[in-house]
Amino acid sequence: MPVKQSKRYRSAVSGADLAKEYPLKEAVEILTKFPKAKFDETIELSFRLGVDPAQGDQMVRGTTPLPNGSGKKVRVLVFTDDPAKALAAGADTAGLADVMLKINEGWLDFDVAIATTDAMKQVRTLARVLGPKGLMPNPKSGTVTDDVAAGIKAVKAGRVEFKVDKTANIGVGVGKRSFTADQISENVSAVLEAIGKAKPASFKGHYIKSVTLSSSMSPGIKLAATEYNKF
Numbered sequence: 001m002p003v004k005q006s007k008r009y010r011s012a013v014s015g016a017d018l019a020k021e022y023p024l025k026e027a028v029e030i031l032t033k034f035p036k037a038k039f040d041e042t043i044e045l046s047f048r049l050g051v052d053p054a055q056g057d058q059m060v061r062g063t064t065p066l067p068n069g070s071g072k073k074v075r076v077l078v079f080t081d082d083p084a085k086a087l088a089a090g091a092d093t094a095g096l097a098d099v100m101l102k103i104n105e106g107w108l109d110f111d112v113a114i115a116t117t118d119a120m121k122q123v124r125t126l127a128r129v130l131g132p133k134g135l136m137p138n139p140k141s142g143t144v145t146d147d148v149a150a151g152i153k154a155v156k157a158g159r160v161e162f163k164v165d166k167t168a169n170i171g172v173g174v175g176k177r178s179f180t181a182d183q184i185s186e187n188v189s190a191v192l193e194a195i196g197k198a199k200p201a202s203f204k205g206h207y208i209k210s211v212t213l214s215s216s217m218s219p220g221i222k223l224a225a226t227e228y229n230k231f
Contacts, residue, residue, distance in 0.1 A: 064194035069158030196231030
């Protein structure tokens with residue numbers, strides 16, 4: 001049975017050749033002309049990589065600041081013995097044993113968790129709860145730090161985290177539909193470079209196979225390989 005497509009989707013498809021690959025600037029221009037939803041859609045880059053995530057030395061993960069921010073309000077939790085200091089620095093929630101108890105009872109009303117080095121000794125026990133949801137603090141993503149104020153500032157300003165999944169794909173939010181075309185392009189370029197530089201040193205082969213640009217309610221637009229094949 002064929003999938004029923006919305007009027008908005010059909011209108012978007014009619015405005016572009018989705019089988020074609022486009023340079024970044026042109027892809028963004030096409031995206032900005034698609035019909036808008038009634039909310040400020042998130043714009044996402046979807047990567048298909050050539051790595052084998054099952055191999056420990058081929059894991060791809062990291063963080064990168066977005067030049068124009070993410071456009072998203074980020075709720076930050078800080079695991080620390082000095083919650084007053086973290087709250088004064090901009091954390092939405094802070095604490096240690098009390099917060100851990102809430103999480104074990106099912107509370108997860110935060111987007112990013114930061115932990116001090118000392119707090120991580122206890123926070124590790126939450127790995128089974130936070131890990132599968134991508135909320136576990138990790139030194140490689142900059143979320144285990146003793147400079148809590150700097151960590152909060154970086155996350156609130158629009159730093160995004162990326163991590164390859166089991167099927168060798170990565171999805172990264174790069175802004176909102178309300179952004180200008182230049183702002184979207186600058187954020188996309190930052191993420192392309194960050195994931196390019198995250199190529200595992202041991203990997204030999206075709207690293208980035210494809211990249212697609214889309215918004216929450218739009219079809220995907222394929223980026224030309226010239227935008228990322230240098231990696």
